[in-house]
Amino acid sequence: MEFLVRAENRLPPETPAERREELRSGERARAMELREAGILKRLWRVPGRTGWIGLFEAPDPAALHDALVSLPMSPWLDVHVEALAQHPQER
Amino acid sequence: MEFLVRAENRLPPETPAERREELRSGERARAMELREAGILKRLWRVPGRTGWIGLFEAPDPAALHDALVSLPMSPWLDVHVEALAQHPQER
Amino acid sequence: MEFLVRAENRLPPETPAERREELRSGERARAMELREAGILKRLWRVPGRTGWIGLFEAPDPAALHDALVSLPMSPWLDVHVEALAQHPQER
Amino acid sequence: MEFLVRAENRLPPETPAERREELRSGERARAMELREAGILKRLWRVPGRTGWIGLFEAPDPAALHDALVSLPMSPWLDVHVEALAQHPQER
Amino acid sequence: MEFLVRAENRLPPETPAERREELRSGERARAMELREAGILKRLWRVPGRTGWIGLFEAPDPAALHDALVSLPMSPWLDVHVEALAQHPQER
Amino acid sequence: MEFLVRAENRLPPETPAERREELRSGERARAMELREAGILKRLWRVPGRTGWIGLFEAPDPAALHDALVSLPMSPWLDVHVEALAQHPQER
Amino acid sequence: MEFLVRAENRLPPETPAERREELRSGERARAMELREAGILKRLWRVPGRTGWIGLFEAPDPAALHDALVSLPMSPWLDVHVEALAQHPQER
Amino acid sequence: MEFLVRAENRLPPETPAERREELRSGERARAMELREAGILKRLWRVPGRTGWIGLFEAPDPAALHDALVSLPMSPWLDVHVEALAQHPQER
Amino acid sequence: MEFLVRAENRLPPETPAERREELRSGERARAMELREAGILKRLWRVPGRTGWIGLFEAPDPAALHDALVSLPMSPWLDVHVEALAQHPQER
Amino acid sequence: MEFLVRAENRLPPETPAERREELRSGERARAMELREAGILKRLWRVPGRTGWIGLFEAPDPAALHDALVSLPMSPWLDVHVEALAQHPQER
Numbered sequence: 001m002e003f004l005v006r007a008e009n010r011l012p013p014e015t016p017a018e019r020r021e022e023l024r025s026g027e028r029a030r031a032m033e034l035r036e037a038g039i040l041k042r043l044w045r046v047p048g049r050t051g052w053i054g055l056f057e058a059p060d061p062a063a064l065h066d067a068l069v070s071l072p073m074s075p076w077l078d079v080h081v082e083a084l085a086q087h088p089q090e091r
Numbered sequence: 092m093e094f095l096v097r098a099e100n101r102l103p104p105e106t107p108a109e110r111r112e113e114l115r116s117g118e119r120a121r122a123m124e125l126r127e128a129g130i131l132k133r134l135w136r137v138p139g140r141t142g143w144i145g146l147f148e149a150p151d152p153a154a155l156h157d158a159l160v161s162l163p164m165s166p167w168l169d170v171h172v173e174a175l176a177q178h179p180q181e182r
Numbered sequence: 183m184e185f186l187v188r189a190e191n192r193l194p195p196e197t198p199a200e201r202r203e204e205l206r207s208g209e210r211a212r213a214m215e216l217r218e219a220g221i222l223k224r225l226w227r228v229p230g231r232t233g234w235i236g237l238f239e240a241p242d243p244a245a246l247h248d249a250l251v252s253l254p255m256s257p258w259l260d261v262h263v264e265a266l267a268q269h270p271q272e273r
Numbered sequence: 274m275e276f277l278v279r280a281e282n283r284l285p286p287e288t289p290a291e292r293r294e295e296l297r298s299g300e301r302a303r304a305m306e307l308r309e310a311g312i313l314k315r316l317w318r319v320p321g322r323t324g325w326i327g328l329f330e331a332p333d334p335a336a337l338h339d340a341l342v343s344l345p346m347s348p349w350l351d352v353h354v355e356a357l358a359q360h361p362q363e364r
Numbered sequence: 365m366e367f368l369v370r371a372e373n374r375l376p377p378e379t380p381a382e383r384r385e386e387l388r389s390g391e392r393a394r395a396m397e398l399r400e401a402g403i404l405k406r407l408w409r410v411p412g413r414t415g416w417i418g419l420f421e422a423p424d425p426a427a428l429h430d431a432l433v434s435l436p437m438s439p440w441l442d443v444h445v446e447a448l449a450q451h452p453q454e455r
Numbered sequence: 456m457e458f459l460v461r462a463e464n465r466l467p468p469e470t471p472a473e474r475r476e477e478l479r480s481g482e483r484a485r486a487m488e489l490r491e492a493g494i495l496k497r498l499w500r501v502p503g504r505t506g507w508i509g510l511f512e513a514p515d516p517a518a519l520h521d522a523l524v525s526l527p528m529s530p531w532l533d534v535h536v537e538a539l540a541q542h543p544q545e546r
Numbered sequence: 547m548e549f550l551v552r553a554e555n556r557l558p559p560e561t562p563a564e565r566r567e568e569l570r571s572g573e574r575a576r577a578m579e580l581r582e583a584g585i586l587k588r589l590w591r592v593p594g595r596t597g598w599i600g601l602f603e604a605p606d607p608a609a610l611h612d613a614l615v616s617l618p619m620s621p622w623l624d625v626h627v628e629a630l631a632q633h634p635q636e637r
Numbered sequence: 638m639e640f641l642v643r644a645e646n647r648l649p650p651e652t653p654a655e656r657r658e659e660l661r662s663g664e665r666a667r668a669m670e671l672r673e674a675g676i677l678k679r680l681w682r683v684p685g686r687t688g689w690i691g692l693f694e695a696p697d698p699a700a701l702h703d704a705l706v707s708l709p710m711s712p713w714l715d716v717h718v719e720a721l722a723q724h725p726q727e728r
Numbered sequence: 729m730e731f732l733v734r735a736e737n738r739l740p741p742e743t744p745a746e747r748r749e750e751l752r753s754g755e756r757a758r759a760m761e762l763r764e765a766g767i768l769k770r771l772w773r774v775p776g777r778t779g780w781i782g783l784f785e786a787p788d789p790a791a792l793h794d795a796l797v798s799l800p801m802s803p804w805l806d807v808h809v810e811a812l813a814q815h816p817q818e819r
Numbered sequence: 820m821e822f823l824v825r826a827e828n829r830l831p832p833e834t835p836a837e838r839r840e841e842l843r844s845g846e847r848a849r850a851m852e853l854r855e856a857g858i859l860k861r862l863w864r865v866p867g868r869t870g871w872i873g874l875f876e877a878p879d880p881a882a883l884h885d886a887l888v889s890l891p892m893s894p895w896l897d898v899h900v901e902a903l904a905q906h907p908q909e910r
Contacts, residue, residue, distance in 0.1 A: 044184065061318075065321060087226050134360040136426070138356060160230075177318070181316060185684070261686055276447075406545070411610045411614065416542060446501070515632075519775045531741050535776070536629065590814070591698075591699070592718075592812070594706075682905070682907075697729045702813045719865070722866040727861070735867075792867070
């Protein structure tokens with residue numbers, strides 16, 4: 001099933017550049033794995049913000065939860081999830 | 092998977108008593124069927140309101156959607172759904 | 183560019199079934215055309231609601247506007263649009 | 274009487290892993306006791322978030338309050354409670 | 365247990381004066397009965413509004429619900445209830 | 456005149472236990488004085504939260520303000536006040 | 547004591563011009579009386595809206611309530627009141 | 638001085654096409670006059686919605702109010718205005 | 729033109745008393761100057777809160793901005809401004 | 820295409836004056852470049868606040884994002900963007 005995920009990034013602006021870069025590259029690497037596993041299907045930036053909107057696919061909400069908390073930035077993400085129902089037009 | 096469903100009932104207060112009763116008894120009958128099918132697990136009243144909070148179980152959001160729109164009161168319900176993830180304590 | 187579109191459907195519940203069906207089938211037909219034109223990319227139901235969430239692609243917001251108001255249900259839709267920025271991971 | 278409890282967890286992301294683990298295991302132990310006492314009936318994760326949704330049963334709101342503040346994580350929880358009324362269908 | 369109840373009155377302004385008066389006097393009579401039964405303890409007007417704030421006492425939320433829907437104005441009331449916990453200072 | 460007062464307590468969870476206890480006992484002592492002065496009429500806990508809801512009586516909003524800021528916890532309280540109008544049923 | 551009053555005007559746009567004018571002139575006349583009685587101290591328009599913001603003075607919230615509901619437009623006004631406390635700088 | 642004006646259009650979807658067109662063409666004509674008078678400086682559509690966002694210039698809020706209520710669609714517009722302050726970079 | 733200004737005061741409760749008093753007395757002195765200049769016309773306390781509501785008069789929003797940021801407490805104030813339009817009844 | 824951008828500035832009030840000035844002058848310099856590049860078309864202050872409202876033009880949301888995060892104050896800005904559609908009156 002598919003989920004629309006919206007994440008605000010609360011990493012403090014004062015975070016040292018090195019720590020920030022470490023988190024970002026870890027984030028990219030883990031996102032790549034989630035893409036390859038078919039869990040992360042699309043990812044967008046919300047213009048002007050550090051957060052993102054993503055389209056995920058997972059067998060159930062607990063599996064989605066596990067994927068989201070596996071992101072290194074996860075402790076600073078404020079995440080809201082919407083379960084999406086298949087539209088009859090796409091059956 | 093389980094869903095927490097919150098429904099506000101927007102049936103106009105001016106609805107004739109007969110029509111209202113017809114909808115309510117249809118609602119009860121259909122809810123009973125959903126219970127027997129294991130889709131509706133718990134149902135509560137929000138005190139002072141005509142809406143309800145329900146705990147549903149369905150294989151996916153589309154199946155939940157079909158169950159919810161099968162309720163005769165459905166055209167007047169303002170429904171919000173939250174997908175619930177199994178908590179590790181309950182595994 | 184891509185847009186995330188969220189539509190609530192305010193068609194009154196008292197709308198006659200015939201009129202409702204006419205609107206729905208017109209909606210399906212027009213959505214099909216927008217898909218074929220590459221404007222409507224994905225469409226989901228929000229479980230329990232008559233509205234939808236869609237992923238659209240259009241050259242600019244005015245073109246998106248024209249596509250959205252071309253839907254027969256458009257006068258009853260309460261639409262909110264978010265412009266999505268391409269994420270560096272998808273470049 | 275039953276209560277629907279929604280808790281957001283405001284524990285700072287910078288909390289040392291050891292302190293965090295200590296709080297979590299204390300939380301698990303206390304939740305287990307509340308389950309055995311029949312106060313905590315169900316517990317869910319909200320996907321992507323560190324908070325939870327729970328179904329509690331307590332003789333009155335003061336007893337519920339005492340149960341909630343007995344959780345070791347309690348000082349960091351932002352809790353909202355809804356009193357649920359038994360639905361006639363479940364009488 | 366005590367409940368703080370907040371009611372907005374959605375009776376349409378166009379309601380004929382006679383119908384309005386009939387509802388109001390029925391409301392007063394029923395409120396008087398709820399006072400005598402010890403269920404309605406205090407009642408206030410919110411200045412400038414037709415709704416009210418009330419302090420109720422009932423054995424459980426279902427009993428409160430029954431009291432609230434017994435008010436003749438009930439179909440037009442938009443009611444929100446908060447369960448109040450006894451404060452240690454008042455034990 | 457009566458006021459409904461709602462206070463959220465923003466005292467940081469990291470506040471040392473000793474400081475916290477000192478504030479709480481000062482709070483209890485001052486609340487007792489406000490009760491004896493007839494300013495604080497009722498006090499409730501909001502289940503699961505550290506804040507409170509109170510029913511106050513004071514000659515005017517300035518006197519209420521002085522009473523509220525006399526509470527030792529006052530610098531950490533986020534307070535909202537509603538002026539209550541006497542209901543004709545209670546005249 | 548002084549009150550800040552904010553009123554949204556929900557008079558339906560379809561109201562006949564004659565009825566609308568009748569209400570408006572009644573409103574002006576009653577407002578004039580409230581000014582002369584020292585209850586209405588200032589009145590502003592919120593640009594682009596049919597509602598208003600007013601500064602009122604009344605001995606208590608019940609007297610303010612009576613003044614507000616004496617306005618002929620009152621059944622269509624959505625009113626919110628804030629009790630203002632005298633600032634020490636103005637003592 | 639400049640104002641940012643946001644208008645939602647609440648004209649009922651059931652309005653006959655003729656009446657709707659009459660209002661729209663009146664709206665265009667009046668907007669043209671406001672442009673020529675230097676009051677309306679820019680106008681945008683919010684994609685998917687019938688309302689608009691406009692940049693206005695007027696000597697004071699009362700003059701802006703008069704301009705806004707001179708629009709034939711005005712009774713159905715839900716308008717919010719923000720006064721904009723000149724930015725030092727544009728002095 | 730007149731403005732309704734609402735300020736929440738975000739000065740941290742942990743601010744040393746000396747610093748706090750220094751800011752407050754500077755605030756009083758500057759407010760006095762703004763009164764004498766005819767910019768600050770009225771000032772109220774919101775009961776229970778450290779912020780205030782003020783009625784200001786300034787030739788334009790930029791002048792109001794300059795007045796507001798001249799307050800020593802300004803960096804901690806969360807300010808919202810509404811431009812008020814003269815009401816025809818006060819012309 | 821044009822975008823309406825609203826930025827709240829979360830730079831902590833405790834930031835040293837020197838650091839604050841450094842950020843502001845960097846902000847001015849970069850804004851000047853964005854103006855010359857035709858990306859920043861208008862900029863306003865929201866009276867009483869440190870944030871701003873801007874009218875931007877960029878080929879797509881990703882280009883707008885790059886422009887916004889190129890501002891030195893960007894890590895402290897809480898930015899919301901609305902895509903504006905050209906209004907037929909301005910074609």
